[in-house]
Amino acid sequence: MLEFIGHLHPVIVHLPIGILLLGVLMMVYQHYSKVDLRAPISLAFLVGSISAVMACIAGWILSNSGEYDVLLVQKHQWTGISTAVIGLLVYFLKQYRKLLAVILTLLVFITGHYGGTLTHGENYLFNTNENSNTSQVDTIKVEAKKITQTISHGADSLTIETHNVYKEQVAPILKLRCYNCHSAIKQKNGLRLDGEMFIKKGGKNGKIFVAGNAFKSPLYTSLVLPIDDEKHMPPKGKHQLSQNEILIIENWIKTGASFEDIIDTISYNQLVKNVASQNTITDKNILTTPAKVNSEITETKNQEIENNNSIKSSVKIINLPNPAPINPAIIEDFKQENIILTNIAEGSNFVMANFVNVLPFNKTSLLALKNINAQLVTLKLTNLPINDNDIKIVADLKKIKKLNVENTLITDNGLDYIKQLSQLEQLNLYGTNISDEGLMQLASLKNLSVLYLWKTKVTLNGIEQFKKLNPKVTIEIGDFKFQKK
Amino acid sequence: MGRKNDFKIYTQEFEAINKKIERRNFLKSTAGGMGAMALGTLLSSSISTKTFEQQILDALPTIAPKAKRVVYLFMSGGPSQFETFDYKPGLIKMQGQGLPDSVRNGQRLTGMSASQALLPIASSFANFKQHGKSNTWVSDLLPYTAQVVDELCIIKSMYTEQINHDPALTFFQTGHQLPGRPSIGSWMSYGLGSENKNLPAFIVLVSKNASRDQPLYARLWGNGFLPSQHQGVQFRSGKDPVLFLNNPEGYDGKDRKEMLDYLGQLNNLQNEVWGDAEVDARMSQYELAFRMQTSVPDVMDTSNESDEVFDLYGPDSREKGTFAANCLLARKLLEKDVRFVQLYHQGWDHHGSLPQGMKQQCKQTDQASAALIMDLKRRGMLDDTLVIWGGEFGRTAYSQGKLEKDNYGRDHHPRCFTMWMAGAGVKPGMTYGQTDDFSYNIVKNPVHVHDFHATLLHIMGINHEQLIYKYQGRRFRLTDVSGKVINDILV
Numbered sequence: 001m002l003e004f005i006g007h008l009h010p011v012i013v014h015l016p017i018g019i020l021l022l023g024v025l026m027m028v029y030q031h032y033s034k035v036d037l038r039a040p041i042s043l044a045f046l047v048g049s050i051s052a053v054m055a056c057i058a059g060w061i062l063s064n065s066g067e068y069d070v071l072l073v074q075k076h077q078w079t080g081i082s083t084a085v086i087g088l089l090v091y092f093l094k095q096y097r098k099l100l101a102v103i104l105t106l107l108v109f110i111t112g113h114y115g116g117t118l119t120h121g122e123n124y125l126f127n128t129n130e131n132s133n134t135s136q137v138d139t140i141k142v143e144a145k146k147i148t149q150t151i152s153h154g155a156d157s158l159t160i161e162t163h164n165v166y167k168e169q170v171a172p173i174l175k176l177r178c179y180n181c182h183s184a185i186k187q188k189n190g191l192r193l194d195g196e197m198f199i200k201k202g203g204k205n206g207k208i209f210v211a212g213n214a215f216k217s218p219l220y221t222s223l224v225l226p227i228d229d230e231k232h233m234p235p236k237g238k239h240q241l242s243q244n245e246i247l248i249i250e251n252w253i254k255t256g257a258s259f260e261d262i263i264d265t266i267s268y269n270q271l272v273k274n275v276a277s278q279n280t281i282t283d284k285n286i287l288t289t290p291a292k293v294n295s296e297i298t299e300t301k302n303q304e305i306e307n308n309n310s311i312k313s314s315v316k317i318i319n320l321p322n323p324a325p326i327n328p329a330i331i332e333d334f335k336q337e338n339i340i341l342t343n344i345a346e347g348s349n350f351v352m353a354n355f356v357n358v359l360p361f362n363k364t365s366l367l368a369l370k371n372i373n374a375q376l377v378t379l380k381l382t383n384l385p386i387n388d389n390d391i392k393i394v395a396d397l398k399k400i401k402k403l404n405v406e407n408t409l410i411t412d413n414g415l416d417y418i419k420q421l422s423q424l425e426q427l428n429l430y431g432t433n434i435s436d437e438g439l440m441q442l443a444s445l446k447n448l449s450v451l452y453l454w455k456t457k458v459t460l461n462g463i464e465q466f467k468k469l470n471p472k473v474t475i476e477i478g479d480f481k482f483q484k485k
Numbered sequence: 486m487g488r489k490n491d492f493k494i495y496t497q498e499f500e501a502i503n504k505k506i507e508r509r510n511f512l513k514s515t516a517g518g519m520g521a522m523a524l525g526t527l528l529s530s531s532i533s534t535k536t537f538e539q540q541i542l543d544a545l546p547t548i549a550p551k552a553k554r555v556v557y558l559f560m561s562g563g564p565s566q567f568e569t570f571d572y573k574p575g576l577i578k579m580q581g582q583g584l585p586d587s588v589r590n591g592q593r594l595t596g597m598s599a600s601q602a603l604l605p606i607a608s609s610f611a612n613f614k615q616h617g618k619s620n621t622w623v624s625d626l627l628p629y630t631a632q633v634v635d636e637l638c639i640i641k642s643m644y645t646e647q648i649n650h651d652p653a654l655t656f657f658q659t660g661h662q663l664p665g666r667p668s669i670g671s672w673m674s675y676g677l678g679s680e681n682k683n684l685p686a687f688i689v690l691v692s693k694n695a696s697r698d699q700p701l702y703a704r705l706w707g708n709g710f711l712p713s714q715h716q717g718v719q720f721r722s723g724k725d726p727v728l729f730l731n732n733p734e735g736y737d738g739k740d741r742k743e744m745l746d747y748l749g750q751l752n753n754l755q756n757e758v759w760g761d762a763e764v765d766a767r768m769s770q771y772e773l774a775f776r777m778q779t780s781v782p783d784v785m786d787t788s789n790e791s792d793e794v795f796d797l798y799g800p801d802s803r804e805k806g807t808f809a810a811n812c813l814l815a816r817k818l819l820e821k822d823v824r825f826v827q828l829y830h831q832g833w834d835h836h837g838s839l840p841q842g843m844k845q846q847c848k849q850t851d852q853a854s855a856a857l858i859m860d861l862k863r864r865g866m867l868d869d870t871l872v873i874w875g876g877e878f879g880r881t882a883y884s885q886g887k888l889e890k891d892n893y894g895r896d897h898h899p900r901c902f903t904m905w906m907a908g909a910g911v912k913p914g915m916t917y918g919q920t921d922d923f924s925y926n927i928v929k930n931p932v933h934v935h936d937f938h939a940t941l942l943h944i945m946g947i948n949h950e951q952l953i954y955k956y957q958g959r960r961f962r963l964t965d966v967s968g969k970v971i972n973d974i975l976v
Binding site for chain 1: 682
């Protein structure tokens, strides 16, 4: 509702401008024609001032949207308020009416000018050398976000998924923020941004981007220059790009400023189902570059992206399709219980849970884990009085890859549940009452690679037996001793 | 009006505050009455509650972190690479000869040795042997470190621009040679937050058994311009591990809680009005301090540790405040998921009597450093904890002052020095980088301090170019405008 009133401001402002100026005009007319217009003049100033007050209120609400230059808004705000106040004074103080009417007229023009600058930008009024061309700006249609191509060859099929950062993310920003002055209608500084050809060509001052180097690309640097800098774009007073929009441009240039489609994934026949079900690109966050997509087979063809090490190393976070994000209500529950949930990386919805703050420990807090069994991959229950019965819960947490239950009360019986975690890669059991018997149960865990068994009842003999069954597991038994020197 | 504008700060962060102030001025200066007031309160709820900090952090493209915790063993003073890891047998033949000009190549020296007529080459008094499966050369001054050398990733090609202690130390800890920037631990606390809500995210331990040849300043673990809850908290070995934490004598804990609750309400009122980030910081610090009244005595208590553990860390570890005891304590803090633990051990500044000094320094630090690695390993913590060992610069190939067979000194040398890392994210049993025959210049794979910072942040899952804080009108990073991740040492 408030927002709506705010949006009415540009409509309402025309009332005081018109009515107050009409009042002034009538005063001038009365002065020369000697016709008695005192009643309509007073009425005009009263109605005009009231509409000015309304415009002020609506303007104040609008300014809170924060979309405008703060300094300019301030000037406009205070001149606007003054207009309303002087308008009322003109109405009430009849003996000073002529002097006040002059001030009022000036104020109406000043306020109006500031308002105009806010909407149309600083160069609007006096800039006449722009050739207006009436052709449509809307030449770029935002393409579908993901292009899936399936090539079938007999029983095998190959699905290639591509997307285009330029068309999906960059062009819409340029259209929104830059086309006003850099497109078919206007070509300020000889620059057009409404097409690959134009962007590559650059403007009067030459090229506007260097693929891979944002800091040598005016397309990026002009966005991050101080707002008062002459070369800052968009010019002061125009709607500025948001932090995120700037990041998109920066990332695009850094990763090679490609106008081509980028191949996200190539999936072979039986994997097609998996890939189709994952929500990788559809809810892409602006920072997610193609390399961050999690899938069974991720092939990044784009050389620039491969070279960008910070992105490269994030490729293989986890070899499973990204799950749905956790419901905020559930996250709130975990906060209440003092359980820390952390995403394993930005863009991934898999989480780690840590119980280090759950003091005093409350067994019911474990039950909450069931609500995140689709997302939970790392669970840390270190140093807690958890027994075999409590650990039952983990049997339901099938995605767990790393489990810390060191220094708990777990015995061999508790491993009955842990051995059901087929994805488990790392298990820390140090300081528990595990024995050789329990250890053997874990041999069936095919993905297990690291096992911590310091301070347990497991014997060297037991480890030997285990190694025969599952030789690829690294077992840390904490037998390190310094040779005294 | 123009005048008032001069005092306004135009960052997103302060825009919310400016708005609040503008609103008050607006209400004051218009005779709007109650109607306008009510409008004002309605509006305030529409102002975004997200802080600027949060907006930046939301935008961080986090890399899958390999380490969740860091323990940094800072060897303050500049340990000599010649007597520890950088084996230069060729110097024995040249003992006493002047350093060839072709090596020094006109590079600057400190004022302490620049006026020496001769820069006599001093070979290492320590003997070297190859250790571990990696066949890494380690000096016999570090017998314990030698036994864990297969866990270490040794970087022999570190370099810095700073040639004097304070700027070099400040540069290493904050990424800038002048004081005033946030330290590494503060950036970590700011970027990653705290896991354990009962302990600070950044804790500092200073050895009391070190010879204090060069001073340390609290600003080395300061928060700089970051909100002050991110500063490092020093834990001491005395009766009060954290100064001013306990209630004054005769002051009941309940009263304290009540007082803090009321203080919190007052601070909240202030915060409503001013929206100052420091009010938030102050409130969170008071609350944390109250919780630390119980958590700190608990974590500082090593009486439950077995004799086997004390034996592992060495005899010093039984005496509180020593480097060894601090290493043991660091392990306990890391077990509690403290994000960043920084140890300082001074006394490595051997301008003279280097052999004697190095023997003592190594004896104080060698066993406990190695023990910390192995203790973390058997607890399964080396998987997600990074251990770092190193000083602020290295030392010269030539002797400062008179060169005798068993007595010489070495001056500051920023152009190459050695440090090591172990644990999460780095390749074990690796040696990276190479120096020339005089360990004077780097011949292969140089690693600048900024590169070290970038790599460290990368291991913690942060893109160093994205972790920024806007202050005084510009964006600041730990790596300033430089730094590249050293991918070769990462697993």
